[in-house]
Amino acid sequence: MSSERQSIYEIHDPRFRYLTVGSSALEELYSGCRWAEGPVWFADLNCLIWSDIPNERMLRYSQNGDVSVFRTNSNFVNGNTRDRQGRLVSCQHGGRRVVRTEVDGTITVLADSYQGRKLNSPNDVVVKSDGSVWFTDPTYGIMSNYEGYKGQSEQPTRNVYRLDPATGELSVVVDDFGQPNGLAFSPDESKLYVADSASSHDVNAPRHIRVFDVVGGKTLANGRVFCNVDAGLPDGFRVDTDGNVWTSAADGVHCFAADGTLLGKILVPQTVANLTFGGPKRNRLFITATKSLYAVYVTATGAQYP
Secondary structure, three states: OOOEEEOOEEEOOHHHHHHEOOOOOOEEEEEOOOOEEEEEEEOOOOEEEEEEOOOOEEEEEEOOOOEEEEEEOOOOEEEEEEOOOOOEEEEEOOOOEEEEEOOOOOEEEEEOEEOOEEOOOOOOEEEOOOOOEEEEOOOHHHOOOOOOOOOOOOOOOOOEEEEOOOOOOEEEEEOOOOOEEEEEEOOOOOEEEEEEEOOOOOOOOOEEEEEEEEEOOOEEEEEEEEEEOOOOOOOOEEEEOOOOEEEEEOOEEEEEOOOOOEEEEEEOOOOEEEEEEEOOOOOEEEEEEOOEEEEEEEOOOEOOOO
């Protein structure tokens, strides 16, 4: 289907019109990051926290419009999520590890090695309802000293991991990516979506999101391509309560139906790295794009635990 341009929206399927609010403008809430990433909504605190990776800090946007520094010396935190106890779970490029911030502010290391060797640079993370922690481990954070510390890869770049909440055991759930990036469960957790963003320089590199069936809550099967991104690479993404996938891209946010059909785009002036749903009704899409934080209201509702 040919696309139709309307304001900040590019409509590829009529269904997308019902997901947008025509009078809602794309708002730039903050500018001054070097590479904005990892947005996570805290409903109980009515605020958003996100990462500014090269500046080695995390920022906080309050619903009243104030922006403040949440954490300095973040150790190059990239992706963030919350567990079912409301604790912040983060991927540290600098520490090459996944950590949890406890309610008293102390940091607990959840994973920093596999089979006796360091992880590469954990990138994005999601926590399943059973408490298991699933994360990707590409090499972006050790390629240079810009988003972490330059170092040698000790693990394959292909791996996605699951951390068992009871035993602390780390296992590889899939090992055939170029460079795995963002990930999210479907609303019923029967599927796991994972972005592959192997290279921005290779025209033949994958630029897609894959989907897997979750078997027994612990393993993955039947991996297949869910969608292809036609502008840049897919990075972070989220799923709404109807199963639509909202993913980052070079020209904005692309929205795909649960069957993989491109419904439309929200056009953003800067390259989008990640996004999340927030606000009291979880219908405000917060977008981290290069140096800025943007937001736009939609009619979709974000899945409770993206």
